[in-house]
Amino acid sequence: MARLQLSVLAACTVLFMLAAPSLAGDPDMLQDVCVADLASPIKINGFPCKANITADDFFFAGLKKAGNTNNPAGSIVTAANVQSFPGVNTLGVSMARIDYAVGGQNPPHTHPRATEIIFVTKGTLEVGFITTANKLFTRFVTVGEVFVFPRGLVHFQQNRGHGPASVIAAFNSQLQGTQAIATTLFAATPPVPTDVLAKAFRVDNEDIDAVKARFK
Numbered sequence: 001m002a003r004l005q006l007s008v009l010a011a012c013t014v015l016f017m018l019a020a021p022s023l024a025g026d027p028d029m030l031q032d033v034c035v036a037d038l039a040s041p042i043k044i045n046g047f048p049c050k051a052n053i054t055a056d057d058f059f060f061a062g063l064k065k066a067g068n069t070n071n072p073a074g075s076i077v078t079a080a081n082v083q084s085f086p087g088v089n090t091l092g093v094s095m096a097r098i099d100y101a102v103g104g105q106n107p108p109h110t111h112p113r114a115t116e117i118i119f120v121t122k123g124t125l126e127v128g129f130i131t132t133a134n135k136l137f138t139r140f141v142t143v144g145e146v147f148v149f150p151r152g153l154v155h156f157q158q159n160r161g162h163g164p165a166s167v168i169a170a171f172n173s174q175l176q177g178t179q180a181i182a183t184t185l186f187a188a189t190p191p192v193p194t195d196v197l198a199k200a201f202r203v204d205n206e207d208i209d210a211v212k213a214r215f216k
Contacts, residue, residue, distance in 0.1 A: 123165025
């Protein structure tokens with residue numbers, strides 16, 4: 001009996017391990033297509049399907065042109081996710097174009113619902129991610145090269161070249177979610193209490209207030 005129970009437990013463990021990859025991303029689709037109806041008042045985990053669809057629902061031209069990098073970070077993300085490209089609804093994929101001015105940065109951030117992989121189309125970038133053990137993995141990447149950022153880990157890209165840079169990013173989620181670390185901490189609504197951040201960063205309250213003022 002004990003051997004039978006052990007065999008059943010082992011079989012269940014294997015089944016769980018095989019199922020885990022599918023549980024890690026978006027749910028599997030239950031029909032061929034389900035173009036997102038972004039105007040629907042119905043709120044579900046994802047988006048309801050639009051009734052009438054055409055080939056245009058599966059087309060997106062938004063990544064052709066460079067975005068405007070005239071901002072404090074010196075970078076801009078142009079997303080091709082379900083919110084701008086309804087045809088990817090339920091398909092578990094999305095893309096983005098990221099443009100960087102000289103010295104521009106895609107600041108440290110996370111994607112709670114997706115792994116990200118980038119393909120460099122212009123320039124030279126320093127990229128990296130930090131594990132939960134606080135280990136930094138970083139290197140330089142240039143045109144034609146690829147780098148991957150594991151799901152949920154803090155990562156960044158910094159333009160280290162002498163001209164503009166750009167990448168095409170892909171995600172294994174229709175809506176990867178993005179939490180920029182600095183913005184999350186210093187520009188939340190309502191704000192994170194100053195004394196909480198001061199204790200976490202081991203600085204004075206005045207220092208935290210000065211940083212918060214820069215994000216208003």
